Amino acid sequence: MLTVRFAPSPTGYLHVGGARTALFNWLLAQKHGGKFILRIEDTDRERSKEEYTRQILEDIKWLGLVPFEGPFFQTQRLERYREVAFDLLNKGLAYRCFCSPEKLEEERKRAYKAGKAFKYPGYCANLSEEEIKKRIENGEKFAIRIRMPKNEDLSFEDKVRGKINFSSSEFDDFVILKSDGMPTYNFAVVIDDHDMKVNLVVRGEDHITNTAKQIAIYKILGWEIPEFAHIPLILGPDKKRLSKRHGARAVGEWRREGILPEAMMNFLALLGWSWDDKQQIFTQEELVEKFSLERVSKNPAVFDVDKLIWINSEHLKKKADEEKAELVIPFLVEAGLVESEESIDRAWLIEVIKIVGDRLKKLTDIVAYADFLFKEDEDIIYTSEDAKKAIKGDGVVEVVEEINKVLKELDKWDRTEIEKVIRDKASEHNLGASKPIRAIRYAISAKFVTPGLFESMELLGKIRTINRINKFLEFVKANK
């Protein structure tokens, strides 16, 4: 059975790179009826935080990457890592290292300055039994280093890149167990993947070198080596590794921006994978059915916000108005436009969704397009500059005044009737209808961009519409 895993470290939020790795793994497991394991690599005591673990889990669930097994925590498996490390020690395949990290750090810096890579020279590789005993009794701390064999072939067949060559001679005797008793990443991963029967490791290409090191450990332990697939990195617009500088990078931030989980999934899938030369929009089911490592690209992909938003708008277009209405509610509450989720008139909200239509590219857009329908009349604030723009043209104010009068007498308050009034009055005055339309649009919304005016007025209701036109007319007079 195919067993894959996603193994984030809880030292930050789930960003798009991590999310994409998780997605690819999940997709593979779904497609082949395999197992998808979630493992939290929390051996960095200083940087790991429970809050991050919580957030990562939340974001993974939001993306729809369920079911998964776990989460398993490495800090709950410390005994196991120690057991394997000491076993290696007893067999002479690893050794205690008493070198102080400070000293090594200094040597590393010096080597780097001289333009050379620092490799641990093996100071402690051949310490005598007595000396080891003495130093332990002295209370000296030690780490455990693996004995890296010479000229061992560590090449592997990558499922997306093909053969990748490494020799063990490129590596030094790296630490597998830190002096605080914690395993290092490359060591813990091997033991976990082996114990959890992971047989395919899919991760970012920044791990290629780690893979070689891990293969070294597999070989030393005599364990079966899983298959590997290294997927391309996700870059920022400057072609540098995605970082905080590139704006919202945590998946949760996109959720708060009003991106749908299925759109996020779709977008992430297309970062480094494609189906053919046509299809861009995929449902979750289609992705599960069509995804394969064979079609994963080798090139790093630049994160393109515009495309994310476009994909989101396409998924939004497919949704029923009822569903969109529900989805938008939290954002209305967040913006302070409605008191609570319960206080909203659903039927009316659906009408709002209808008139906003395809303008909605992100859920947050509802605020920009429809806030004026939720606001109180007194919260519609004009500026003299915009007001001037709104009434530009000869006789516009007069026409609006007349329209307002007729509107007051209107019995049937619907978009068709309203439109008729406005168009008739405009042509009576030999004025293009767009003039009063623009003025009234501004009057009821204090904006120049809104959904269709007549529908907006209908939904706003007669009283509020007329109130606002009055208020606007007064404002114009006062600002002459």
Place this chain on the structure above:
RNA sequence: GCUCCCGUCGUCUAGGGGUCUAGGACACCGGCCUUUCAAGCCGGCAGCACGGGUUCAAAUCCCGUCGGGAGCGCCA
């Protein structure tokens, strides 16, 4: 510096010796529609990093150059 990976429109990509005058999508620019903005429809701009081979034929295979990226921790 060393090791490894990668180079097709601005971006994501299709293509893997002839069907490529290189296709699609996003973005951008026009036009139509129109009540603003979207949407929709029509049209446009724009790319095989470079240089050598191999071959009747190269975006595709080989070599080199250049460019980009990653790794080189008692971080993961």
